[in-house]
Amino acid sequence: MAQRRTLLGDRARYWFDSTLARGASALVGWMALLCLTVVVPASALVVWTDPHAPQSLPDRLVQVWRLTGETLRLGGATGTPLRVTMSVLLALVALLYVSTLVGLITTALTERLTALRRGRSTVLEQGHVVVLGWSEQVFTVVGELVAANANQRRAAVAVLADRDKTAMEEALATKVGPVGRTRLICRSGPTTDPAVLTLTSPATAGVVLVLPRDEPDADAEVVKTLLALRAALAGLKNPPPVVAAVRDDRYRLAAGLAAGPGGVVLESDTVTARLIVQAARRPGLSLVHQELLDFAGDEFYLVGEESLTGHPFGDALLSYPTSSVVGLVHGDTPLLNPPPQTTVGADDLLIVISRDDDTAWPGECGQWVEKAAMASGPATPARPERVLLLGWNRRAPLMVEQLRRRARSGSVVDVVADGGESTVRQVRESQVPEGTGLTLTLHPGDVTRPETLRRLDVHSYDSVIVVGEDPAPGQPPDQPDNRTLVTLLLLRQLEEASGRELPVVTELVDDRNRALAPLGPGADVIISGKLIGLLMAQISQNRRLAAVFEELFSADGTGIRLRPAGDYVLPGCETAFATVVAAARGRGECAIGYRSHDDASTSPDHGVRVNPPKSERRRWTADDEVIVVGTD
Template identity: 40%
Template sequence: MSSVKFRERARYWFDNTMSKGTISLVGWLAVVSMGLVVVVAGLLMWVAPDEPEGVGGPGHVLWIALMHALSPDELAADDGSVPYMAVMLVGSLGGLFIVSMLVGLLANGFEQKVDRLRRGRSRIVETGHTVVLGWSDQVFTIVAELVKAHASESGSVVAVLADRDKLAMEEEIRERVDLGRTRLVCRTGSATEPRDLALMNLAAASAVVVLSPEGEDPDAHVFKILLALDKREGVHPPVVAAIAATRNVAAARLAGGADVHLVDSDDTASRLIVQSSRQSGMSVVCMDLLNFDGGEIYLRPAAEVAGRTYGETLHAYETATVIGLRKPSGVVLNPAMDTPVTEADEVVMIAHDDSRIVLADGTAAVDEAAIVTTEPADPEPERTLLLNWNSRAHHIIRYLDGYVAPGSVLEIATDHPQAGTGLDGLRNLTVNVKDCDTTDRYALEALAPGLFQHVIVLSDDRFTLHHADTRTLMTLLQLRDMQSAMNEHYSIVSEMHDENNRALAEVTEADDIVISDTVIGLLLAQLAENRHLADVFGFLFDSRGSEIYPRPASSYVTPGTEVSFSTVIEAARRRGETAIGYRDAAGRNIPPHYGIVLNPPKPDLVRLSERDSVIVLAED
């Protein structure tokens, strides 16, 4: 082993001190400056011991040398011998060099400090704030919904941590979201690094939302964040995370631990697409329930209605619509009408604000003469056309198989190489696959879409999100024009990624447009505010039990008759269903609610026509 020379040790030590930053560099400049002053003073005392005039010893000489080093303009006022002037010139030049370096170092250090502050590296000292980890288009939906949820509060804070520039994040969010009274705090860092997570003061946070990033294998990034959150010490706030692929949910649950609630993006979006394809307006109803704009879902202790049956509670609240019960055994929406309500239960209801939930005064006014009694028709086989293919298609087809009657047919039209694979074990659907360019008018006409009751247009995962949405718009325009030209009637539901494309897609008058990323963002925001709603939304999106159905108003009340909404609720109750609102056909294409009215006041009078629908919770 070769020995280390003194020169190498000295250089190594010097390199280490130089790497410690601005303070170390300034210290070295101070040492060099003092060395320069001592050398200049020594030379003066040697070559010009009697200059300048009135010198009072070595200390005075050191002071004169120091002043010339710090202020080179002192040289212009000197008047001495050539040796004296030469030494002072050397000292002034050396001082000029050192002062210039000092100014540069201080300016650079200050700039670095400002840049560090600008990048957001200080620890958050808020309490009760909501933390969002990661970055995707869902961040705008989540922040916007959290702002609405806390619109009546002052001092609410949303904190975002992502590996992006702090100012750029804040500017982008403010451009797309009206923050109102909510404060936005952004920090630059990696959500998988414990040191960066410590910036967010997670122990004092009310909830943490983990976003699934865009790009390949996003769930791997979510896994790392969940592991980092689980391993940190201290208080663990509730965590809500989005998982892109259903196959990764079990692993994510293991990584996150008991404090994490997972949203299966594939599963949720697939269920909503299937339900929307069969029930026009379903996606708008779900969006209304998921956002904080109008009617929201609340859980309320059942003590004030204990002793009644579920059917009796439907008329118990004047400004809220009861939709189910949360019993110790779990959530049940639209249970049997004779289900008893106990003090241990909670009532699941839709209301515009929890502070406005009041019991009805007296008995509900019901117009018996306007109630229509009809028997629900038996389900018949259906024909569905599926255009395009992506990784979510397998889920969609299997869920569709659980809804339709035996003997139903599904035609898949796409040029995707994986279309129709892995569909063994279907019970009710017969699947056929046809090669087709779904943006080509003649290819679409050859499919004869008028022979189908439902058309589903998926986003093709072979293209970028923006390009896929553009192709979906082209297909929708072709279908709508074909419907108009051939006077055909079939429902159309389409899947898109970008919320901004909804306004463009509305030109096509598509019955339902499912913005999958927006739906997941809304669901994450809801669960961040109240994790207990997870069972409620899970029940809504499940094919088992009761689901949301817009059904013809003529099956409940006499068309054209002016009735109270209490009468509509009673008509649905007698069919074993729970009415939660209605859809005005005249407003079907008018944003933002598209004719959907949820939780109308029970005493209000409505006039429902043949074309209108009553929105109910019912079993298929």
């Protein structure tokens, strides 16, 4: 019996599905039958339970018909069959008209909403920021632009990428968070199509930023995007400034030509490699860079001060109580840390580090200088360095080159990597010539295996640099971070077993993995994409800062350094920061802050204090460090 019911049920279902397959007419018929099956019995029940209903059966049936017609909007007219038929026909025509009208309106609204969701409408803004491209840098750039526009009443950022508009909005909302007064607009489409670029209204934008994708051919696409932007802005007398980034130095010239004379092109790999090496030589330097490049703390500004015209630059160092002077801009040329006797011209601008552009106010600071507290001995001499490089990627040769530039005789770089023949070939190509003072040695091994690290005397190195391998085609861009985190975990175990802290500098791709990295407090972590995003955001607000950053992060130019505090003030003395500034001036440097050794493990600044007031007094120890702008 159970099998027979199953067969009957299957046949009934099959017959029902077959009727539905005949099209809309069958579906309408089934719906009508279903409605009548429900409405007619329910109407009869209502009539038969009504105490005021007619007594005769024909009259009650008429009442049931009227109730059914009113429910189904069929008119419910009574009388001759022709009259009833015409009433039903008119009702069906009205129903067809209304349903068709509703369907057309619904379809039009759906198409409009779909078009809006696809991000195909033109942005009508003035002075907004246009961001072209999508990568991990976009979250840093947008976040910094939101912070920079916090005091603006009408600010907008338009992002164009070949991704789904809704997906971009959700990703930005998750990683950037509240945007305050800034309106965030996403548009979808290829950035290499001039017709699509017009959706963001680049002609009326204040600045255009071009980001490289996290893929091997990203630089070629950046150049093509810049060419498309030039085509979209053809004929415009005053095009907006363009800030772009490429990963490989080979594409910088082409990108610069495509961006035009007013464009700024940054090299992400070169800048990242320089900052990693600088942090390896002086642990804690990445914290200073982070403080200076984001909009949450003190930043670089260009200010003019007529009262200093004709005075030597050294006087300007002690002429701002709450700002730090680090250089001059003469015409379009920045002069970071010029000689103290350099005369300030009438048209020169001072390069200062300040909380905001309106907080750089002049004032005499000489009264806080205590010459008796200044150190008079020679600077701490540099010595040969031993560097352990765990891992290998496309930026590793650039790091080796940076280490070679300032290597002292007897310096050593040991590379531990397991990348096969390609890695061996790249390491051999990175071999430095004899007589440069640097020896490069490759030790094949897997840095994610405990036995590999145990064979190394990691505590004998002055610094340990951990980098991830380049992701293979098709892998997520943050895939290298997975192996890097494993290596850091093993290094942490070695630290705990020995009780000695390792000077580790880590390169990560995704900023979210910083919280997962098993590192000590205040350790140096370089987020490759984030640094370039910070630089682009800074330059987008003041294009004249591009030359300042170019000099600041150049290979052989003036940069940010960490020096022993004992080179400037006597250890154990309590004196104002103005004394440190005066002592640094005597050594041809610009002091901009310090790092307290006692607070190095304390969040959130880990002892780093950038641009303290000149009047701030503290007791200096031999383990403290002074942050200066100078040369090696």
